[in-house]
Amino acid sequence: MSIAESSFHYVADLVRRETSMLYEQGKEYLVEARLLPLAREAGDSDVDVYVSRLMTDAAERRKAIDALTINETSWFRDNAPYQAFTDVLLPQAIAARQATRKISIWSAACSSGQEAYSLSMLLDQHLPLGWTAEILATDVSTAMLGRVKAGRYSQVEMNRGLPATHLVRYFTRVGSEWEVSADLRRIVTTQHLNLATTFPPLPTFDIVFLRNVLIYFDLDTKRDILRRVHARVAPGGSLLLGSSETTLDLTDSWEREAVGRVQVHRPVPAAGAFGLTAPTRAAV
Amino acid sequence: MILEGPTYTDLHAVVDEVWSAFLGPEDPLLPALPDTGLGDGVTWSAATSVTGAWNGVVTVEIPDVVAQTATERMLGLAPGEDLSTEDVADAVGELVNMIGGNVKSLMPGPSALSLPLVARGTIASPSDLTEVSCLDLTWAGSPLRVSVLARRDVPARATDKQESA
Amino acid sequence: MHALIIDDSRAMRSILRRIVTDLGYDTTEAEHGQAALDHMEGGLVPDLCLIDWNMPVMDGYQFVQRVRDDPRWRDVTLMMVTTESEHGQIVRALAAGAHEYVIKPFTPDAIVDKLELLGLLVAEVPA
Numbered sequence: 001m002s003i004a005e006s007s008f009h010y011v012a013d014l015v016r017r018e019t020s021m022l023y024e025q026g027k028e029y030l031v032e033a034r035l036l037p038l039a040r041e042a043g044d045s046d047v048d049v050y051v052s053r054l055m056t057d058a059a060e061r062r063k064a065i066d067a068l069t070i071n072e073t074s075w076f077r078d079n080a081p082y083q084a085f086t087d088v089l090l091p092q093a094i095a096a097r098q099a100t101r102k103i104s105i106w107s108a109a110c111s112s113g114q115e116a117y118s119l120s121m122l123l124d125q126h127l128p129l130g131w132t133a134e135i136l137a138t139d140v141s142t143a144m145l146g147r148v149k150a151g152r153y154s155q156v157e158m159n160r161g162l163p164a165t166h167l168v169r170y171f172t173r174v175g176s177e178w179e180v181s182a183d184l185r186r187i188v189t190t191q192h193l194n195l196a197t198t199f200p201p202l203p204t205f206d207i208v209f210l211r212n213v214l215i216y217f218d219l220d221t222k223r224d225i226l227r228r229v230h231a232r233v234a235p236g237g238s239l240l241l242g243s244s245e246t247t248l249d250l251t252d253s254w255e256r257e258a259v260g261r262v263q264v265h266r267p268v269p270a271a272g273a274f275g276l277t278a279p280t281r282a283a284v
Numbered sequence: 285m286i287l288e289g290p291t292y293t294d295l296h297a298v299v300d301e302v303w304s305a306f307l308g309p310e311d312p313l314l315p316a317l318p319d320t321g322l323g324d325g326v327t328w329s330a331a332t333s334v335t336g337a338w339n340g341v342v343t344v345e346i347p348d349v350v351a352q353t354a355t356e357r358m359l360g361l362a363p364g365e366d367l368s369t370e371d372v373a374d375a376v377g378e379l380v381n382m383i384g385g386n387v388k389s390l391m392p393g394p395s396a397l398s399l400p401l402v403a404r405g406t407i408a409s410p411s412d413l414t415e416v417s418c419l420d421l422t423w424a425g426s427p428l429r430v431s432v433l434a435r436r437d438v439p440a441r442a443t444d445k446q447e448s449a
Numbered sequence: 450m451h452a453l454i455i456d457d458s459r460a461m462r463s464i465l466r467r468i469v470t471d472l473g474y475d476t477t478e479a480e481h482g483q484a485a486l487d488h489m490e491g492g493l494v495p496d497l498c499l500i501d502w503n504m505p506v507m508d509g510y511q512f513v514q515r516v517r518d519d520p521r522w523r524d525v526t527l528m529m530v531t532t533e534s535e536h537g538q539i540v541r542a543l544a545a546g547a548h549e550y551v552i553k554p555f556t557p558d559a560i561v562d563k564l565e566l567l568g569l570l571v572a573e574v575p576a
């Protein structure tokens with residue numbers, strides 16, 4: 001049993017339209033593996049029957065898109081970026097923000113929130129007394145944003161990269177899940193944002209995590225996103241990409257710098273009219 | 285007194301996690317059609333008990349084909365390889381151990397978890413136990429059942445009676 | 450690198466063995482804490498112990514206490530892998546000297562992620 005070509009095309013187009021994520025030829029098995037449980041749940045005999053259901057059922061379409069967006073994430077994913085955050089990026093941001101004593105961070109493509117909450121734990125441990133911090137967590141999937149807000153994780157998710165000392169310190173058991181503490185949830189704000197289209201008004205950020213999402217887009221979309229993200233990184237601030245995304249041929253508007261085991265990207269100030277404009281602050 | 289048990293949602297979440305982590309995510313656990321039962325074939329039963337602040341027993345009943353598949357996947361063997369009865373009993377025991385441990389943490393604590401007990405056939409449950417939650421599911425076309433039974437530990441507090449008399 | 454896998458279930462030992470062998474570890478298995486201690490008294494000094502909690506003869510909690518009490522095993526990393534999942538149990542195990550804690554059920558990535566945190570991922574997997 002394997003998915004019909006027409007079904008695959010329909011699904012690939014749907015996902016591309018909604019998220020810009022590419023499902024290229026050869027990924028049929030992935031589409032099938034992800035839709036099969038939904039098909040069974042809906043009582044359909046195979047994935048093709050399920051795909052024809054999608055054509056008329058908008059609610060089911062939402063579910064399918066959520067199942068097809070790759071939400072894979074973990075606590076302190078790859079570890080090294082978080083080490084760089086603690087050792088170098090946060091101290092730099094603190095040095096730069098002595099006047100306002102406020103650090104702002106963006107977790108773009110936040111998935112279920114492990115990235116944003118991992119950062120909030122580090123802020124809890126390393127932010128000097130009297131400082132505040134704000135983490136904006138954005139994603140194209142409203143289901144994922146709902147999960148970030150709820151701050152609840154299954155046992156299997158908790159196991160993925162969260163040090164046991166942090167589990168004990170920041171989580172409580174709620175039924176079969178674990179809930180992140182209210183103190184950490186207070187730092188994290190969520191907002192719906194499709195990276196592939198024009199951004200809504202955003203402030204500038206000291207540190208931006210844009211990890212493990214660009215890989216799903218075509219080159220033009222990647223370039224376009226990086227161009228728009230550029231304007232949202234504060235001068236002297238930093239952008240972190242996923243570990244397989246660092247070799248992207250970035251334009252000369254970014255400077256690359258090795259910090260520990262990761263590459264950090266710094267915006268090169270754009271010369272010209274906009275270079276001197278104060279960053280506009282919008283409500284988040 | 286009201287016998288306490290885990291909610292259906294929590295119990296389902298626990299079983300679902302154990303199943304998808306060790307038996308693979310491709311085949312989802314689905315609710316069974318009403319009255320399908322476990323069929324007439326050979327079944328395996330496993331139980332583990334919780335004692336302490338909450339007292340009860342968690343049981344898993346699965347047909348032979350599910351027990352065999354579970355064992356193959358956990359031991360990393362190809363389908364159809366010869367399995368000893370001990371291997372199957374061990375794998376089924378580990379499944380109930382994981383479900384039981386997680387059910388324990390859903391209930392008031394502290395309590396201790398027993399080592400699992402596994403049998404081919406069914407395990408008769410002691411008469412002082414009452415079923416408080418039950419999941420009837422199908423997995424890869426086969427039925428399975430997970431139940432939680434709580435102990436009716438009638439507190440022998442004679443003083444209560446005297447006072448109310 | 451050497452991992453001592455301590456669990457009374459053969460199926461669970463097999464799952465853990467496959468995960469750490471893929472990461473380049475040699476392994477020894479024990480079906481309870483006492484059997485594991487016997488291996489270590491016999492001269493085995495593992496880099497890592499993966500330890501179930503509920504086992505016959507000697508449970509994993511007692512095993513952690515025994516290992517932590519003995520200076521010979523100061524450098525052995527202890528990671529619980531157990532279905533005991535109450536907040537209080539995790540606190541107890543850490544207080545007794547366990548370095549990390551994985552709750553069953555887990556996916557293989559969970560073990561890999563934890564070993565990365567502990568700095569115990571072997572860089573080169575022998576071919």
Ligand SMILES: C[S@@+](CC[C@H](N)C(=O)[O-])C[C@H]1O[C@@H](n2cnc3c(N)ncnc32)[C@H](O)[C@@H]1O
Pocket residue numbers: 018019020021069070071072073074077108109110111112115138139140141144193194195196210211212213242
């Ligand atoms: C693989 S996860 C990465 C999560 C996290 N950043 C990490 O590194 O672990 C990718 C996330 O990107 C989101 N995503 C996909 N397309 C997007 C788009 N066009 N705009 C914003 N987010 C998108 C998905 O919903 C998913 O949550």
